[in-house]
Amino acid sequence: MKYITFTRAYAFLTLSFLFCACGGNSTTENKNIGTKFFFAPYGTPVLDGSSSDEAWENAEWYAINQNWLPPYTPDSLDFKGRFKVIWDENMLYILAEITDDTLVDTHSDGLVQYFDDDCLEVFVDEDASGGDHAYNYNAFAYHIALDNKVVDIAPDSSKRYYDDHCISLRNTVGNISVWEVGIKIFDGKNYVDGGENIPKTLKQMKKIGFALAYCDNDHSPEREHFMGSMPIEGQDKNRAWQDASLLGILELK
Ligand SMILES: [Ca+2]
Ligand SMILES: [Ca+2]
Ligand SMILES: [Ca+2]
Ligand SMILES: [Ca+2]
Numbered sequence: 001m002k003y004i005t006f007t008r009a010y011a012f013l014t015l016s017f018l019f020c021a022c023g024g025n026s027t028t029e030n031k032n033i034g035t036k037f038f039f040a041p042y043g044t045p046v047l048d049g050s051s052s053d054e055a056w057e058n059a060e061w062y063a064i065n066q067n068w069l070p071p072y073t074p075d076s077l078d079f080k081g082r083f084k085v086i087w088d089e090n091m092l093y094i095l096a097e098i099t100d101d102t103l104v105d106t107h108s109d110g111l112v113q114y115f116d117d118d119c120l121e122v123f124v125d126e127d128a129s130g131g132d133h134a135y136n137y138n139a140f141a142y143h144i145a146l147d148n149k150v151v152d153i154a155p156d157s158s159k160r161y162y163d164d165h166c167i168s169l170r171n172t173v174g175n176i177s178v179w180e181v182g183i184k185i186f187d188g189k190n191y192v193d194g195g196e197n198i199p200k201t202l203k204q205m206k207k208i209g210f211a212l213a214y215c216d217n218d219h220s221p222e223r224e225h226f227m228g229s230m231p232i233e234g235q236d237k238n239r240a241w242q243d244a245s246l247l248g249i250l251e252l253k
Contacts, residue, residue: 039085039250045086051178091182110147110161142165
């Protein structure tokens, strides 16, 4: 009897192990390490820096509350941020509400140390493939400056403007800025610098690698804070600019 019980238990354990080893519990369709999911309902806002559009009402708020540049975490007067995402066939739309005690743009050349001026940083990986995107278009890391200029690193490692990828309107009252941003989604695999790149037509259920962050400087030589929308494991948390596998998954509902 004891032997039979042991045999059954052994068989159960063996089957369980095989089930796991064969990926029986793997439901993710992407290679992304990050398990944070974001959801975007359908809608088209008027891009004017105002959140009054009906289209924003159905979207939920997500926090920008993860410290990607430890050890100093800002208090809520220094920085606080949250955002919503919606979509239509033409673009992804972000509504970001940022509390920042001081807005600074100390580098007159927008391609120089742009991440050390206050800016919104939007990460998009069109096919949610994950993987390296430092010097290629596997994913984009759009740094949207206070003057609405958009910068990322090109495959030749130069810093470049991608102003035609994002339409950004910011409205600041006191220490609260509302950013309303439309983002065209490009297929990075077939993107050609200087070529006729046509943005993807977005469809329901599409999954996009995604994260939102804010670079906060308040008159220091370098940015003081880099806050992101999901946790990044390990000591070095400033890796999303080169590793799309760290991004969350945004699903178009
Ligand atoms: Ca609006
Ligand atoms: Ca600040
Ligand atoms: Ca990709
Ligand atoms: Ca600031």
